[in-house]
Amino acid sequence: MKMQGEINMARKVLILGASYGSLLGTKLLMAGQDVTLVCRQATADIINEKGTEVRIKLRDEDEHRAFKSGDLPGQLDAKAPANVKPEEYDLIALAMSEPQYGNAEITDLMKRIAAAGRPCMSIMNMPPLPYLKRIERLDADALRPAFNSIEPWEDFKPGLVSLCSPDPQAFRPPEEGPNVLHVGLPTNFKAAPFEDPAHTAIVRELEEKIEAVRVDGKDVPVKLRLFDSLFVPFAKWAMLLTGNYRCVQQDGIRPIKEAVHGDLLESQAIYKKVCDLVTDLGADEEDQVPFEKYANAANGLLKPSSAARAIDGGAEEIERVDLLVKLIADQMGTPMAEADETSDIINKRLEENRRKAAA
Secondary structure, three states: OOEEOOOOOOOEEEEEOOOOHHHHHHHHHHOOOEEEEEOOHHHHHHHHHHOOEEEEOOOOOOOOEEEEHHHOOOOEEEEOHHHOOHHHOOEEEEOOOHHHHHOHHHHHHHHHHHHHOOOEEEOOOOOOHHHHOOOOOOOHHHHHHHOOOOHHHOOOOHHHEEEEEOOOEEEOOOOOOOOEEEEEEOOOEEEOOOOOHHHHHHHHHHHHHHHHOEEOOEEOOOOEEEOOOOOHHHHHHHHHHHHHHHHEEOOEEOOHHHHHHOOHHHHHHHHHHHHHHHHHHOOOHHHOOOHHHHHHHHOOOOOOOHHHHHHHOOOOOOOOHHHHHHHHHHHOOOOOHHHHHHHHHHHHHHHHHHHHHHO
16 A cells, blocks of 8 residues: 655644544544544553554445554554643544543543643534534523533633534444444545634644545545535534434334435425524525435435434433524524424433433
8 A cells, every 4th residue: 555645744633532533533644643542541552552443445446445553654642531631732623422521531631621722623413512602693501401511611712612524424343343443434524614713724734634645546535624614514413403313213213214215305394494594593505415415325324323323222311413403493583393303202212211220
């Protein structure tokens, strides 16, 4: 495997979350950047011993290629939260699901990150509360009930928090170790700007370095794309409310394809309402993904969403973008019955899981 790319002074990037975060980490390593993954100590020990392996399929190739961190030009290490010094990094990426930030060790690290004043790019479906404070038309404090834990976000200055849509789909193969990730849908990360142009310039620099990477003369999918709009990452909301969260049923779960295509007209109506809501907040219509494109992609989504599988597996907390959208719709004076219904079902299923756990 022959790798080409720019070789310049390496940026140091801290990524919270060694599962999904290893995808962005691998792209940065390929571009010659230095990456630290934050995870449990046991996982950190495995990564520091064996490195990471991320499997990506290049265009016009039938098989996935395995990109191992030890073969890449950037330097990788992994640390438990208590061992991290945030002030040593140029950029911090938040690549865990929202409930995980309520863990005591992670909350402590988040407070130290906020105190260090480093720019943080969230790669979550759920926008961090400080980011929502950057949206002029929102009363962000009224959206607190959508979060499982507020404490991790309390000390952040809004301008230091950006949002990047986690559009690429990837999973840990169950038969593999925690250092292996398989990319199923190699789409792009779509990032919003920071308040400070100097911080945005760091993301632009990384975007360009990732773009320049070639393997055996070939382009490598999964890019980092920087946009001028704060609303581009919100395009994911319509997909989540139409498909992912509607996988959760009163008495079970269903695949995303069924949630979307079971009643295509109803799905299209929900999708449009969420897109209209985001537009009302200030997004351009061109920031949104057309329903037809999403519905076509949903034909290949033959499993229930990760949120649905978590609930069916007994989870007591999940990332609640469904509840966030419901609260925003209510706040904007355009209540959405479909979002109300979905949130009610998920509330009941989570409460049922909590009762079973308590018993």
